[in-house]
Amino acid sequence: MNHSISLTVNGARREFVLDDPRVTLLDLLRERLHLTGTKKGCDRGQCGACTILVDGKRINSCLALAISHDGADILTIEGVARGDQLHPVQAAFIAHDGFQCGFCTPGQIMSAIGMMREGQAGDVPERIRECMSGNLCRCGAYAGIVDAVLEAQAGMDESNQRRSA
């Protein structure tokens, strides 16, 4: 039985016909939309490489059935830059060498963006490590990742202050 769903992906509304309810959001993004920035690492919710924002919140797209997310608003790594202008978290990852092989990086960046929206981390490195613990980096670039997130977080706080001033 076919199921029709619609999703908003990086701002564009998309319609899909699913001929199998087993399709995850991760596979839909990669196989149907060819948005391959979202990575399939463990495919079991353990590594965080597939992290995307759904309705503004970070989740593991490998453990989310597409059919159950009809109507959702999705943001992937492909949707965070404005043209050539990198998202502040992307720029900070480059500035602080927050990666080596790069495989976990889209998930790390989406997770960091989600974390900053949640507003729970503050500027304490211990909190950032805790709040980012769902994203594994097998190269061990954690020190750079924490520095990058701290800088992006500080930049965001500053621009928020400017806006409210």
Added chain:
Amino acid sequence: MKPFDYVRPATVAEAVAAGAQPGAAYLAAGTNLLDLMKGGVSRPDRLVDVTRLEGLDRIECLADGSVRIGALVRNADLAHDAEFAKSYPAVAEALLSGASAQLRNAATVGGNLLQRTRCAYFYDTASRCNKREAGSGCDARAGENRTHAVLGWSESCIATHPSDFCVPLVALDAIVEIEGRNGRREIALDELHRLPGDTPERESALEPGDLIVAVRLPAAARGFATHARYLKVRERTSYAFAVVSAAAALQVKNGKVTEARLALGGVAAKPWRARAAEDVLKGVAPDAAAFQEAARRALADAKPSGDNAFKIELGRRIVVRALTLAAAGTPARMPALPASPFASISGAIHV
């Protein structure tokens, strides 16, 4: 993953009718179920998607002072609800010590209660597991079992229930609201999960079609807000299941404990309420001697199920430390590492 049919009922009554069919499983976030389905451990013929059911995603304060948490409330939303976290700090701390931020954003209250054991032999379909396949045997019994149960286990099954959330809930007398084929009923959370006995494949008191619709904390649970903690030992700092955990909650008046609540996690097939330990705390000063006696009582019936005798002594120490932290008072802010014995902000003592 085995193919399945998918239905999305519009009402709870339709969901219960669909969920009562043989081979049906309820789908909420799917953070545990899809993992199990990918591994071939769970093989439902039909998923009944309950995520769109109306009215199950609310946190309501009821007139009698209790709080009712809808089964579809996300773990993160509950933990970060300011009023809830202030009133039930050990519950919020337990939630924030579980899984990862991504999983907490998706996982639901009802799903947390019904998550399956993390026993590696349950997950490995090449292994014998009485829980996965009744009567097949238990490869954990003579296998890698250092994290397995020390209380309430049987020769048939030594698995533990992995929930953090359930530990303070059972300590605070949580009630589970269930919609079933014969209408609405409610049971104590303490009666939801079954000990394995000879039938480890029967994990809960739920019948086919039963759908958890809410969890309620009675008014009295609020009385522990100023002295309630959750403490969880993991094999890494974050994002790991409990080796042993404990929820402790006290009421102290004029230097004496007037009410005490204690439960352990990671030690049994259910969140383990330690009533005998609570009893010895009532009426005494909240001091080290009292907490050590409570710890001794809490683990009095414990016995190793394999290479896990250390969990019994670890359990005693965690109980003493959780009670000590609870007596010191709920911190004004959630610790940087919720429930962690390694948190730099509070709790760095040795017992």
